[in-house]
Amino acid sequence: MIYLDCPATTPCDPRVLDAMLPFFSAAAANPHNRHHAPGRAAAAAIEQARRQVASLIAARPAEIIFTSGATEANNLALKGIARAWAGRGRHIVTVATEHASVLEPLAALAREGWTVTILPVDGGGRVDPDHVAQALRSDTILVSVMAVNNETGVIQPLAEIGALCRARGILFHSDAAQAAGRLPIDVGASKIDLLSLSAHKLYGPPGVGALYVRQCASNDPVPLLDGGGQERGLRPGTLPTPLCVGFGQACALVVTEAEQAGIARLGERLWQGLRRRVPGLRRNGNPAYCVAGTLSLTFPGLDATDLMADLPDLALSTGAACQAESGAPSSVLSALGLDAPAAQATLRFGLGRFTTEMEIDRAVAMIGRALAKPEP
Ligand SMILES: Cc1ncc(COP(=O)(O)O)c(C=O)c1O
Structure with a gap:
């Protein structure tokens, strides 16, 4: 075959699998239990993974929120920011070639009263940053443009779009599921406020991903879930230590x-x-x-x-x-x-x-x- x-x-890299295996059995422990040594070791392994993921995109570890994948990260970014910023405006801009995990949450928001502008791409698959600039309104709160398209591989001009969003105080989200590990990503240089990642697209395990949220109190999305307060309360639930470790290792191997x-x-x-x-x-x-x-x-x-x-x-x-x-x-x-x-x-x-x-x-x-x- x-x-x-x-x-x-992507197939899981054997080195990723090796790093994960102990955390399924001999080293298994709940990373949120700091009362015993195995719990603390699992927590330390997760923090190491967080540093590895952050390093891949030139972010700070505290800016990484582990999720179940890019679908969840996209939902958290879009619905979470829409809800957090609803008082400032209800207009969001995106692009026609986005993944369903961006277009569908935006369609759900549109049904709830948000206005979503979907920009076209040219024949080569790129969105024109001038079109993005023209679409911005006084009530625009968020722009979401993917880094790399999953069907064509087309790379979007993130840095240009990031610069024009930052200049207007509009948050910029990018779905980088297909970009991580294939393109250098620097969230600071591209002025990205929120960025979605998926481990199984970069030789890591399926079932884990992350949302980068730029450290700035007003960027925090409203969580999709309520629970035990993990991940700064933005994504509650017990972290899957083996998956996080595998994701971190996959990032380190890039x-x-x-x-x-x-x-x-x-x-x-x-x-x-x-x-x-x-x-x-x-x-x-x-x-x-x-x-x-x-x-x-x-x-x-x-x-x-x-x-x-x-x-x-x-x-x-x-x-x-x-x-x-x-x-x-x-x-x-x-x-x-x-x-x-x-x-x-x-x-x-x-x-x-x-x-x-x-x-x-x-x-x-x-x-x-x-x-x-x-x-x-
Ligand atoms: C561009 C893009 N965004 C999001 C996703 C969803 O990622 P996940 O499978 O981690 O939910 C995919 C993968 O199908 C993708 O290619």
């Missing part, structure tokens, strides 16, 4: 530049190999602004689901895994201007840390054979 679905989830250079080379090999075999093959998203290893490719005249069925040894996706079950054409590809047949002829290839050159060559050959197969 050749796994090319890294934007959906070597962005060297790793991305290798993945970029393999991505180019895949693209060139397929281009030679598939007339009219198109790449979606401006490659000048794409992270290495995420390639959204349209095979004109083909049905991507049928093609995948002919490729049983290749783990691929037609788009976002979460939309795959609905059967609806991808809203991300529609926002880039693709019509329904083109969207349905599109496959997403997601390479990662463990992808090899041999796998790429075999994948290209498999696709070539599947396309050459006579129609039934």
Whole structure:
């Protein structure tokens, strides 16, 4: 099996798994119980993980709130800030190509009376910071723009958008689930107030993520849950020590530049190999602004689901895994201007840390054979 679905989830790095294992058994303890040594050791391991996560995005450890993943972090940021800042305004700005875990909480807020402006992207998948600036109003409280798109790999201009939000006293949130570990992130330099992360997108375990909340009293979201007051009361519930430790270790293992250079080379090999075999093959998203290893490719005249069925040894996706079950054409590809047949002829290839050159060559050959197969 050749796994090319890294934007959906990355395999856990064996070094991450090794760091986690003791906390499931021999070192298991509730990290919130400081009355015994194992509890204190678990708490210390979590604080170490918090430092590792913070360091990846150039934040302070106290600014990291552990969550169950990026979906929860996005919900906490958007609903929590909307509720905390409701007295100042009820207008939020976002972008059409955001993940469902941003668009759906915003749709819920719109049903409750907030106004949400959804900005378009250009044909290459980028939002224009001038459009963001024009959308801001006196009652705008929050702008949410993802760092990297999960279907196309397109990188958004965060620093420009962050600067214009900060200048107007508007909070800036970014869903960085697909960016962490693949791009350097500096929350201070990009003037980001809230940032969502997910461990299972960067070779960590599924079921844990974090929300970065810039240390400034007025940035705190209203919590989604009530409970025991953990995570400064912003996200109550017993912290899952093994998952937090794995997340921290995954962040510590990130070597962005060297790793991305290798993945970029393999991505180019895949693209060139397929281009030679598939007339009219198109790449979606401006490659000048794409992270290495995420390639959204349209095979004109083909049905991507049928093609995948002919490729049983290749783990691929037609788009976002979460939309795959609905059967609806991808809203991300529609926002880039693709019509329904083109969207349905599109496959997403997601390479990662463990992808090899041999796998790429075999994948290209498999696709070539599947396309050459006579129609039934
Ligand atoms: C851009 C983006 N945001 C959010 C999520 C949700 O992350 P999680 O699975 O950690 O809830 C994903 C993953 O599906 C994603 O790609």
